[in-house]
Amino acid sequence: MVRVVFLHPDLGIGGAERLVVDAAVALKSKGCSVQIWTAHYDPTHCFSETLDPQLPVVCVGDWLPTSVFGYLHALCAYLRMIYVALYLVFFSGVEYDVIFCDQVSACIPVLRLSRHRKKVLFYCHFPDQLLTQRRSPLKKLYRASIDWVEERTTGMADMILVNSKFTAGVFRETFLSLRGVQTDVLYPSLNTRTFDQPSAEADGLEGLLPEGTVCLFLSLNRYERKKNLGLALEALAALRRSLPPEQRVGIHLVVAGGYDARVPENVQHYAELKKLVAQLHLKDSVTFLRSPSDSLKVALLQGSTAVLYTPSREHFGIVPVEAMYCRCPVIAVNSGGPLESVADGETGFLCEPTAEAFSRAMQRLVGEPQLRRDMGQAGRRRVQDKFSLQAFSDQLYGYIVRLNH
Numbered sequence: 001m002v003r004v005v006f007l008h009p010d011l012g013i014g015g016a017e018r019l020v021v022d023a024a025v026a027l028k029s030k031g032c033s034v035q036i037w038t039a040h041y042d043p044t045h046c047f048s049e050t051l052d053p054q055l056p057v058v059c060v061g062d063w064l065p066t067s068v069f070g071y072l073h074a075l076c077a078y079l080r081m082i083y084v085a086l087y088l089v090f091f092s093g094v095e096y097d098v099i100f101c102d103q104v105s106a107c108i109p110v111l112r113l114s115r116h117r118k119k120v121l122f123y124c125h126f127p128d129q130l131l132t133q134r135r136s137p138l139k140k141l142y143r144a145s146i147d148w149v150e151e152r153t154t155g156m157a158d159m160i161l162v163n164s165k166f167t168a169g170v171f172r173e174t175f176l177s178l179r180g181v182q183t184d185v186l187y188p189s190l191n192t193r194t195f196d197q198p199s200a201e202a203d204g205l206e207g208l209l210p211e212g213t214v215c216l217f218l219s220l221n222r223y224e225r226k227k228n229l230g231l232a233l234e235a236l237a238a239l240r241r242s243l244p245p246e247q248r249v250g251i252h253l254v255v256a257g258g259y260d261a262r263v264p265e266n267v268q269h270y271a272e273l274k275k276l277v278a279q280l281h282l283k284d285s286v287t288f289l290r291s292p293s294d295s296l297k298v299a300l301l302q303g304s305t306a307v308l309y310t311p312s313r314e315h316f317g318i319v320p321v322e323a324m325y326c327r328c329p330v331i332a333v334n335s336g337g338p339l340e341s342v343a344d345g346e347t348g349f350l351c352e353p354t355a356e357a358f359s360r361a362m363q364r365l366v367g368e369p370q371l372r373r374d375m376g377q378a379g380r381r382r383v384q385d386k387f388s389l390q391a392f393s394d395q396l397y398g399y400i401v402r403l404n405h
Contacts (some may be wrong), residue, residue, distance in 0.1 A: 189392030214250030235358035259290035324379030
């Protein structure tokens with residue numbers, strides 16, 4: 001039995017967390033012994049699988065700061081993960097064969113200090129240095145050292161996996177010293193069990209939505225500015241302008257996603273989006289949901305005309321896969337991961353990141369119910385063929401076994 005420990009910075013609700021949880025569940029189904037170690041875990045703000053006693057979650061180091069007066073987030077994240085790694089290696093007494101870590105590579109040198117050095121698999125969602133702005137000389141200087149550490153420590157892993165061909169290309173362009181390092185693509189999968197269970201909240205959508213809603217559009221992303229959620233609101237406004245008055249009444253948008261009150265950007269961006277709704281005169285046409293439950297998310301996906309997926313250059317993005325499995329067409333930006341997950345014109349539409357382009361795709365789905373149904377069926381088949389949990393489990397287990405020999 002292979003013993004695998006996962007190291008992840010913050011086990012909240014997001015695409016990276018979804019992958020880690022699915023990977024742990026997948027390896028457990030293959031007979032591996034699995035634990036997840038993290039610097040932050042809140043049982044009230046997590047994926048339901050982590051509440052299973054058979055999937056142990058160990059949280060250490062949450063007393064360490066996540067920032068210093070609102071700054072140095074990356075440095076604090078590095079220090080927190082280094083602490084988790086130190087605790088695991090020198091104080092926990094836990095026996096393991098392989099470490100699976102992601103997002104923060106700075107802990108890898110610590111993991112190599114183990115008396116009987118174990119193998120480390122690093123999963124790169126996207127280079128961290130590309131996820132931040134560098135507007136001041138001081139920030140550039142600070143990030144230069146952080147970027148150097150990221151590249152150097154990433155190269156210390158025994159195996160590196162990435163979430164898409166797009167990310168593999170960006171990895172090579174960003175980490176110039178690692179161009180010769182092999183990076184295999186392991187697409188995130190979908191644990192369809194959650195989506196196949198009857199949703200207890202499906203009937204609750206009627207109480208959530210205005211009476212007379214005919215076409216429901218859904219934006220499903222964390223409340224972060226880089227997710228470009230404002231595009232969904234602007235597209236809805238453009239759609240309403242293009243429709244006759246009698247059709248506008250039945251169009252509604254739900255903006256739902258992960259929200260953490262500890263994260264200032266989540267709080268600020270939620271307020272910004274509410275303000276944008278008022279400016280666009282969409283108050284009666286938009287509903288905001290923060291951190292919806294899994295069952296409510298499934299009910300929304302199953303009941304929507306389409307999902308509006310607005311981030312540009314998204315690394316992969318699990319939301320389009322979830323939508324397609326629920327037979328819901330996807331309207332996404334034509335860059336990054338959706339180029340690999342969404343079949344343009346078959347399971348949805350890939351558009352320029354403009355309100356006009358999105359609204360044209362939305363109008364087609366509003367006016368062509370049969371197209372909606374055809375795209376939904378095609379999406380379901382695509383997920384079953386390309387992103388099944390079985391294929392993900394087999395591929396990941398193969399990597400783990402290879403590392404352990």
